[in-house]
Amino acid sequence: MSFYAVQFLTGLASASSLFLVASGLSIIFGVSRVVNFAHGSFYMLGAYIAYSLTLRLGGGAFGFWGAIGLAAVAVGLIGVLMEMALLRRLYRSPELFQLVATFGVVLVVQDLALATWGPDDLLGPRAPGLSGAVSILGHRVPEYDLALIVIGPVVLVILWLLLNRTRWGILVRAATQDPEMAGALGINQKWLLTGVFFLGSLLAGLGGALQLPREPANLLMDMGIIAEAFVVVVIGGMGSIGGAFLAAVVIGELQAFGILIFPEITLVLLFLVMAVVLVIRPWGLLGKPEAIIPKAAARDVGRPFRPLKAAWRWAGLGLLGLLVALPATAGDYALQVASEVLIFTLFAASLHFLMGIGGMISFGHAAYLGFGAYGSALAVHHLGAPMEAALIAAPLLAGMGGLVFGWFCVRLSGVYLAMLTLAFAQIAWSGVFQWYDFTGGDNGLIGIWPAPWAAGAAGYYYLTLMLTVAALWVLKRAVFSPFGFALRAGRDSRLRAEALGIDVRRVQWLAFALSGAAAGLAGGLYAFLKGSVFPTVMAIPVSVDGLVMVLLGGVHTVLGPLIGAVAFTGLKIGIAAETHFWRILLGGLILATVLAFPKGIAGFLKDKLMRPER
Amino acid sequence: MLSVKSLDAFYGRAQVLFGLDLAVAHGEAVALMGRNGAGKSTTLKCLIGLVPHAAGEMTLDGVDIARLDAFRIARLGLGYVPEERRIFTDLTVAENLEAGRRPPRQGSPDWTAERLFVLFPNLAEIRRRRAAHISGGEQQMLSIARTLMGNPTLLLLDEPSEGLAPKILEEIATTVSALKAEGLTILLAEQNLRFAGAIADRVAVIETGHIRWQGAMADFAADTEAQARYLLA
Numbered sequence: 032m033s034f035y036a037v038q039f040l041t042g043l044a045s046a047s048s049l050f051l052v053a054s055g056l057s058i059i060f061g062v063s064r065v066v067n068f069a070h071g072s073f074y075m076l077g078a079y080i081a082y083s084l085t086l087r088l089g090g091g092a093f094g095f096w097g098a099i100g101l102a103a104v105a106v107g108l109i110g111v112l113m114e115m116a117l118l119r120r121l122y123r124s125p126e127l128f129q130l131v132a133t134f135g136v137v138l139v140v141q142d143l144a145l146a147t148w149g150p151d152d153l154l155g156p157r158a159p160g161l162s163g164a165v166s167i168l169g170h171r172v173p174e175y176d177l178a179l180i181v182i183g184p185v186v187l188v189i190l191w192l193l194l195n196r197t198r199w200g201i202l203v204r205a206a207t208q209d210p211e212m213a214g215a216l217g218i219n220q221k222w223l224l225t226g227v228f229f230l231g232s233l234l235a236g237l238g239g240a241l242q243l244p245r246e247p248a249n250l251l252m253d254m255g256i257i258a259e260a261f262v263v264v265v266i267g268g269m270g271s272i273g274g275a276f277l278a279a280v281v282i283g284e285l286q287a288f289g290i291l292i293f294p295e296i297t298l299v300l301l302f303l304v305m306a307v308v309l310v311i312r313p314w315g316l317l318g319k320p321e322a323i324i325p326k327a328a329a330r331d332v333g334r335p336f337r338p339l340k341a342a343w344r345w346a347g348l349g350l351l352g353l354l355v356a357l358p359a360t361a362g363d364y365a366l367q368v369a370s371e372v373l374i375f376t377l378f379a380a381s382l383h384f385l386m387g388i389g390g391m392i393s394f395g396h397a398a399y400l401g402f403g404a405y406g407s408a409l410a411v412h413h414l415g416a417p418m419e420a421a422l423i424a425a426p427l428l429a430g431m432g433g434l435v436f437g438w439f440c441v442r443l444s445g446v447y448l449a450m451l452t453l454a455f456a457q458i459a460w461s462g463v464f465q466w467y468d469f470t471g472g473d474n475g476l477i478g479i480w481p482a483p484w485a486a487g488a489a490g491y492y493y494l495t496l497m498l499t500v501a502a503l504w505v506l507k508r509a510v511f512s513p514f515g516f517a518l519r520a521g522r523d524s525r526l527r528a529e530a531l532g533i534d535v536r537r538v539q540w541l542a543f544a545l546s547g548a549a550a551g552l553a554g555g556l557y558a559f560l561k562g563s564v565f566p567t568v569m570a571i572p573v574s575v576d577g578l579v580m581v582l583l584g585g586v587h588t589v590l591g592p593l594i595g596a597v598a599f600t601g602l603k604i605g606i607a608a609e610t611h612f613w614r615i616l617l618g619g620l621i622l623a624t625v626l627a628f629p630k631g632i633a634g635f636l637k638d639k640l641m642r643p644e645r
Numbered sequence: 646m647l648s649v650k651s652l653d654a655f656y657g658r659a660q661v662l663f664g665l666d667l668a669v670a671h672g673e674a675v676a677l678m679g680r681n682g683a684g685k686s687t688t689l690k691c692l693i694g695l696v697p698h699a700a701g702e703m704t705l706d707g708v709d710i711a712r713l714d715a716f717r718i719a720r721l722g723l724g725y726v727p728e729e730r731r732i733f734t735d736l737t738v739a740e741n742l743e744a745g746r747r748p749p750r751q752g753s754p755d756w757t758a759e760r761l762f763v764l765f766p767n768l769a770e771i772r773r774r775r776a777a778h779i780s781g782g783e784q785q786m787l788s789i790a791r792t793l794m795g796n797p798t799l800l801l802l803d804e805p806s807e808g809l810a811p812k813i814l815e816e817i818a819t820t821v822s823a824l825k826a827e828g829l830t831i832l833l834a835e836q837n838l839r840f841a842g843a844i845a846d847r848v849a850v851i852e853t854g855h856i857r858w859q860g861a862m863a864d865f866a867a868d869t870e871a872q873a874r875y876l877l878a
Contacts, residue, residue, distance in 0.1 A: 198743060198746075201736065201740045201743050201744055202744060204733070204735055204736055204740075205733045205736060205740075205741075205744040207735075208733050208734065208735050208736075209731055209733060211695060211715070212727065212731040212733075213744065214694075214695075214714065214715040214716045214719070215693050215694075215695060215715045215716075215719055215725045215727070216716075216719055216725075216744060216745045216747075216791065216792065216795055217716050217719035217720045217745075217747050217795050218716055218744070219716045220716070
């Protein structure tokens with residue numbers, strides 16, 4: 032019994048760091064509506080900067096706690112820098128641009144951290160005076176854990192006082208609820224937002240710095256914490272500090288006890304807890320439904336999609352002709368690159384179908400690419416299936432994944448839905464990563480080669496071209512079918528669509544399955560192209576790659592994702608071949624692009640080249 | 646004090662204001678009257694900077710406000726009370742007032758929460774209550790009081806009469822008249838002639854985005870034909 036009590040304390044200690052990070056994320060989102068992917072990077076920077084500062088300031092209590100405090104403030108200032116230099120220019124852009132911009136920051140920070148601190152884990156010092164352990168009920172508990180258990184609630188109280196007992200807090204809460212009205216009352220939101228980014232980033236930095244005595248600073252901290260923080264925010268309720276604390280405790284305890292049984296169970300438990308909470312309370316434990324705020328200016332939902340004009344159809348056929356003729360002139364490597372571009376075009380189109388047509392933003396679309404890739408690979412590996420059958424297994428498994436995840440996701444909307452997709456994708460990733468016996472874990476599955484008739488570069492290119500074009504055609508047909516009309520109606524006005532007798536939830540659920548199946552086919556093709564599958568295929572960066580492709584192309588255009596996929600995949604392969612520090616280049620490029628083309632490349636071209644049709 | 650010249654505004658491609666001219670003098674109360682959809686609210690939202698306008702001039706005390714952000718316009722002394730009231734329901738009544746507080750300004754009484762509780766005694770009793778749990782009439786009073794906390798010199802009131810019981814309406818009319826008597830300039834968008842008549846000196850009638858009639862409130866109140874043409878359905 033006493034052992035469980037001690038384990039409970041360990042859970043509480045982990046919850047503290049998680050709470051700090053999640054509350055910062057929640058506060059920033061509440062006021063700015065920016066889903067800040069870079070929040071995990073700020074957490075990581077907090078740990079690294081604290082590490083460097085402890086070396087400078089020496090080992091005393093003053094040095095240690097001074098380093099932690101200074102690291103938190105430094106990270107807060109980095110957050111201010113990001114807000115002022117980047118996000119301020121994007122507040123008027125579509126929400127997703129800000130997200131993608133913050134992911135550009137993630138990439139840049141990853142390479143900067145690698146260049147500054149090197150690839151090795153850096154073990155920080157122990158906290159002076161708290162390096163021992165105390166005996167509780169006959170078990171030894173680290174003193175530092177007890178300190179963390181105290182720090183969490185202390186920060187919770189300070190935040191509560193700041194938000195409820197100061198004028199600044201009142202203005203922040205007012206602007207969170209109705210930013211436009213706050214402006215009409217003379218509140219300058221620019222500085223309010225900057226202040227909020229300082230506070231939120233500081234909390235992330237503090238969380239990272241406090242973690243230093245428990246785990247070494249390393250380059251994987253950013254992606255690890257961000258998914259957990261999203262889960263905490265979704266379970267706790269967006270914008271609720273108390274909810275974030277409660278959820279952090281739940282997750283912390285879940286991990287502390289789950290690990291006793293066997294580590295893999297923690298994921299299942301995480302999944303179950305999240306599912307149960309969201310079915311019972313879709314807005315989180317202490318959250319409130321997303322308020323519908325009257326906006327003075329009409330929102331831009333884009334013009335309705337139209338079938339392409341005849342001239343464009345001919346252009347499309349011409350392009351197809353060129354693609355068919357490509358093997359006549361291109362070498363093997365070029366054909367492999369071309370196949371990869373085609374695969375990611377399909378992946379981007381499947382994501383665009385969900386986002387642009389369905390109005391549901393998926394932060395975790397790589398999950399379906401991964402389901403497809405693993406569906407094929409597992410069929411080959413465990414069942415000895417031929418390529419043809421394995422390529423059928425890919426969309427089937429991914430479509431089923433879409434059905435399962437989608438069932439939960441369509442119960443939510445907006446950013447809750449998006450965060451849930453990310454959380455699901457992360458759970459799927461961890462499942463594949465940890466299930467060694469079945470998926471090979473991070474060793475992956477190798478030897479997934481195509482059938483002899485498609486083994487050559489040209490043969491596989493033709494197979495890819497055929498299946499991609501067929502799948503794109505199916506997606507396009509779906510857009511202009513009654514199903515697509517119903518989906519778009521639900522996107523533009525859920526209430527009116529339901530009043531017309533459309534079961535919006537069901538239509539959206541099917542859209543998840545269709546989109547997942549299309550992404551799955553892309554995943555299956557990808558597995559055979561590479562001859563292997565690794566868990567990275569379903570990791571967060573791949574999901575964000577998809578988002579970048581769709582956004583580069585523009586959400587409100589049908590052809591957009593194609594242009595975006597070609598531009599992005601081409602660039603990425605080009606950059607990766609040239610330099611080790613491809614992340615900083617790619618991140619910089621993403622930042623430059625969102626700042627230069629706030630409407631996407633296709634949207635930009637449309638505005639420049641074509642007069643709007645009347 | 647306020648001057649609007651040739652104001653055009655659009656929602657998407659639909660034009661809603663056509664070359665609107667409007668002037669409000671110091672200490673005056675002007676009612677902008679017209680049917681639903683005539684462009685009353687849009688005019689006020691253009692003034693406070695919440696809806697972008699396509700063309701035209703707007704000046705407040707000679708200062709050009711046409712290209713300013715809403716918060717800058719508000720800081721110049723334009724107070725806006727929206728039709729939907731838009732009080733912060735997550736905040737208490739007292740916190741709503743605090744959110745509206747701005748430094749004192751020449752030509753405006755230095756409003757404090759305590760002074761506003763004298764003007765709106767109902768609000769004093771519910772000052773600690775969350776604004777989500779107060780009645781429609783109390784919300785309207787809170788919305789006006791919150792804007793007054795910014796010490797405006799010109800008050801834009803968008804259909805305060807909408808959806809309120811006659812007794813509460815009378816209370817609000819009395820209060821607004823008292824504010825006017827203290828020297829506050831008012832531009833009121835309204836459909837309710839009785840309510841507008843109790844407050845305004847002058848009327849500008851708007852129909853499908855054009856000003857159709859301007860003159861003294863007394864003349865408009867007597868002109869049943871104009872009323873029938875521009876106000877009745």
